[in-house]
Amino acid sequence: MLLEIDNLKLLYGRIEALHGISLHVEQGEIVALIGANGAGKTTTMKAISGLHAISGGSIKFDGADVSRLRADLRVIRGIGQSPEGRGVFPGMTVLENLEMGAYTRKDKADIAKDLAMVFDLFPRLQERRKQAGGTLSGGEQQMLAVGRALMTRPKLLLLDEPSMGLAPKLIQQIFEIITRINEQGTTILLVEQNAQQALSRAHRGYVLETGRIVKEGTGQELLHDPAVKEAYLGVA
Structure with missing residues (x-):
């Protein structure tokens, strides 16, 4: 089990934002x-990445307890995150943003290979590599945020609302790339309000409501669950 x-x-x-949630992610899964706004999805991601201290329970990653480990050390262990709101460095070029993703790495030859991989996934970033991150479109900034996370060479990639604010055509493109990243061997934990896209591509899923897990199952089981359809897919 990669994440427990x-x-x-x-x-x-x-205020207790998470009320004793339990979930796991197996190697190779999406x-x-x-869940709705305020359910605790981003809070969960921040807890996993070490950006917010937990008050109880445990987080085990790749066989080790990382509950109290610093955020930068979690990155070194293999937890990479593309945060909600993208968080690109606006004054840095696209290339510099991507290089920041590899900041903790020393394997220069492999960094070059991973950079080529990111440019293969996101050709637009290669076209814009000398352009300041803050001047990119919303879709391009999302590509940059995911690309920067991939430059950490993560065993687990945390994607927080990757489709937020994007046009439908770009949403489809982003999710196709997420599937491709997973097929290349990266395990993904995906927080997403676009439940249709997320569950269509996920191996398994969890429904979070007010800091509690209320449902879990395969992506297809949740996609066809009447309560999930009514609450998150707009189907009565």
Whole structure:
């Protein structure tokens, strides 16, 4: 098991945002985490990546307990994240943004190979490699955020709302690339409000409501679950 979360609790001040959630991700999977705004999806991602301290439970990654490990050390162990809102460095070029993803790495030859891989996945980034990240379109910035996360050479790629704010054509393109990344061997935990796209491509999924896991199953099981269809797919 690559990622195992057990009875995870997290506080924002005195408010408990996660009420003891448990989930797991197997090597090679795409696992989707869906839910409404405020359900705790991004909070869960921040807990996994080490950007927010937990108040209870445990996070095990690749056989080791990383619950108290610093965020930068989690990156070195193999947890890469494309955050909600993209978070590109606006004053840096596309190439410099991608190089920042490889900041903790020393394997220069493999960094060059991974850069070529990112440009193969996102040809637009190669075209824009000398352009400042802040001048890219929303879709291009999303590509850059995913590409930068891939430059960490992650064993687990955390994708937080990769389709947010994108036109339908770009949403389709982003999800096709997510599937391709997974087929190339990267395990993915995906937080996404576009439940249709997420569950269509996920091996398994979890439904999060107000800090609690309320449903889990295969992507197809959740896609055809009447309650999920009504709540998240707009089907009565």
